[in-house]
Amino acid sequence: MIRATFTLLLRTACLGTAVLCLTGTVSAQLAKKTTDPDNDPVFIKKAASEIDRRLANDFKKKNVTPLPAVDDSRWMRRLYLDAAGRIPTYEEAITFLNDTAPDKREKLVDTLLKSEGYTGSMYNYYLDLLRATSRLGSDGTRSGVPYLRWIRESAASNKPYDKLTYELLTTEGDGWEEGKGAVGYFERDRGMPLDNMANTTRIFLGTHIECAQCHDHPYDKWKQLDFYEMSAFTHGLETGHRDELSKHANEKYNGKNAEQDRLRRDLYRWLYDNIYDFGVTGGGDGIIKLPMDFKGKGGKPEEAVRAKSIYPGAGNTRREEINDARMKFAKWVINPQNPRFTLLIANRMWKKVMGIGLFEPVDKFVEVSKENPAGTVISNPEVMTYLEQLMKEVNYDLRTFQKVLFNSRAYALGTNPGSVDPKMPYAFNGRAVRRMKAEQVWDSMAALVVPNIDYRKGGSLSPAAAVYGQVIGQSAYAIYEELKKGKDPKDTANRIREMNAWVDKTAAQLKSGGGKKSDDSMMMMESSMTAAGDSKASAMQDPAKWAGYSKAFLRSYELPSPTPPDHFLRKFGQSSREVIEGGSTDSDVTQVLSLINGHVEKNIIGDSKALIYKAINDAATPEDKVRAAFITILSRQPTPAEMDLMLPEAKKGRDGIKNILYALLNSNEFIFIL
């Protein structure tokens, strides 16, 4: 039965691509490294087959039967959600389902991996991984936008993961400078360099050493000394800028021109928090003093220790090398010989596509040691080894890596009918059902209301400048550009002169009523957007094609990171971006209240202009309307039983249609991915 399915699939693929079949027969031979694997269908096919071959061996060994492959509808919905972050629109679904080309699946993978939705989903992925936020500091006073912008640009240019990592760990300079936004990696954790190193170790090396910050690790082999030796790599770097501008920001204003002084002070403060105070200097000392209360083995309180990596390969041994420790560390982290870096990202990408990691949790890989005799279990070591090799072959190009996985037969296997415990090794003989992530729920719903939603811009990456609820008619980036005007950003005296001039000019402008009121369209990112329909929330410079569509509907990647705590996204588990990959797909009752009484009815079904009605309005007969509703929301045709169930409603007209849409949006099949 299973064999038959596979044969069928192969034959289908062979119709138009005979060459592929000749070279793509299941083979133990590993795919050869090519210069441009992304555009080499032979390479992709071979690599995908290799994964399938290794999985098939494992099924045999474990005596498990792979589930029959899914049909086009379910495969398409999966792919849209996994690659573009939302369900397909009616048009997209119909186009794909009606396409008779034998290679339509490969083509859809190619299309979606080059879409805006893919870039945005990768951006969201990095925001979660790196805990990147729009606002920084304990009270959110500082802007984190240059970092987000750098992440978005990295996702858009498909920057290889090793290069991205290297830039995060080594960038020095002014974060608002072109290409320097990566300094946000350290700005994010200003004042908490030890926590920053603990996170670095966890993100890139899958090793939890945070316990060792205060004492030798109780359940692992790490010692407190290891922690400080690692921290020495980045020790001594400075975040932010401290100079006379900050004095202006604390100016007193009880003199004769109190009101004007206050305005100037607040402008300086805005400037300082939002543009000036964002940068990193110093390459890392490579040396650190142990804390006063150090109690681990191998060191004494306040002893200076030199940088040394927890896995062999990097250290700072000579004094003259001081200040290049970050670079040394970064080179070691991304070295293909590093035992963890490739393993970690290969497994993360596997999880992103396949739903569950080959080991879990994906940021924790524990070697067998006497403190932890069990160690981490890899559910399929042959596949894991190959994925590491593949990651190196594609030169850490995550898009190509995912392309291979999307093209595998494993990705198309049926849905496991029962619960799968993600903590137990999984055979991957089928997909485990998952609730959509918060971003997938929100984005799918947004796509049911607003056409071309992927391209609709918010203002999260070019926030407005606002003081006293008045916006200055420029984005923060425009102001930065104006202040810089091609001058050397390191020339502090000149910068301060420029800033003084800007403050005086802007103060005069605001005083004469030149600023716009805060509910102006530019204010969107500064306002707290609670739900779709909030009149304060508005997209920046929204082109006419979106006129009349609620401005609160934007893709999640166009909203602030994270969204305000009462936003739909947060209710459904968007990460607060405090901890690494802190999102949740747990359901709770406030979500259901929102589905039955709130967002679905008020902002989707209640919006007569919403895209959700288009195909239904275009359909002539009640039967066609039911079909249109199913494809619009569930990406598939109704079964005969479902048609019988819904037809009486469709015949009732508008109210009946609303009942159908509501029921579909509240069905398990909408929110759970098969």
Place this chain on the structure above:
Amino acid sequence: MNFHKADEFTRRELMIKMAKSAFGISLAPMFGNSVASAADFVPNRPRAAKSVIFLMMAGGMSHLDTWDVKPGNATVMGKTKAIDTTAAGIQISENLPKSAKQLQHMVLMNGMSTTQGAHEQGQYLLERSYTMRGTIVHPAMGSWVMRLAGKRNNNIPGFVSISGDPNLVNGGFMGAKFAGVPIGDPNAGLQDSIKPGSISEDDFTKRLKLADALNKQFHTVVSSSAIRDHEGLYSDALRIMHSEDLKAFDLTKEPTEIKEFYGPSRFAQGCLLARRLVEHGVRFIQVTHGGWDTHYDNFTTVPARCKDLDDGFSALLADLHRRGMLEETLVVVATEFGRTPEIVSEHEDGRDHYPKAFSCVLAGGGIKGGRTYGKTDASGSKVVENLTTPQDFNATIAHSLGLPVEQVVISPSGRPFTVADKGKAITSLFA
């Protein structure tokens, strides 16, 4: 009393049965809830408090201008004067005249001291007993209470946060089911708990029936525990919507004179809502009152903040007392740190952050009132007697509820935690 409760319970069950038949969808398991119910919980001391109302003064409440006055030391007191209270020998700030008349119910915790001088970190330690780490989120106090004591009333949430940042009350590693349910505006009630007027009763039932029919078919394809949990929440949601207890969230049910007794501010109305929620069996309610960060113009801002605090807090104590609920309800006034005794004249007489010494208040919940605990020196700059850490403070709250303070809960990452870290409950505060 018992009779009345039994009666109410039956009515509630009846409502659920009606809802069940009306909606035609399975409400089973009837009381299947992820959070343990009160029936499982036995407090470890007699006459333990049943609920906590936690009034959070976010931003750092100036101790010298509220609960820890230093009459005669004009250098540190600035414009703030002291007044007598109902407790002999105890004075508080003139900014809190109504609270002065309720002091017989309170212990002024004047020896508070924390290690955290930034807002986020300070609030985190205060609410979670652990210092903030980038690697784990510890559960909020209300989450701990839910985890250790369970709900008192399974029909409505057990942990509610009014007017505060939901981040302050998230469940940390315990997850969403132990998080505080956020209420933005106390006058607006529980978000989305009422069927929108655009859907008729008939259509609402019809829609849920259709969804249920789709789900039944879906179960033949796949049926995981996550799906069943999700579906179960529809029962919970309908139960809340049709619960007699939903009116707990509705301040319009409150007589005008009571609303006026509490005072007009959002905070004071939040206090009233908290009382209603306690009446309906909510375990932990946090009401947040922000704006205490008085770096500038302390002597204008603090009195304004105090007006709302004084209205809401004093009314809450008087009202709970009158209803005989104060003994079983612990009322807490807390803040993340105090403010400097030095007055910064360049900042229009402001005060900066001061973690070394500050004040909180405990009332009701078995507390023997009319006292102070802990003491600062003559300038309010150093704790000289009974220094109390946020962990001790939280251990004391836990003790009031009869919770096992030393019970270890292991996080999903395998690390052990307790409700108050290494804090020691101050048992001498209780009658």
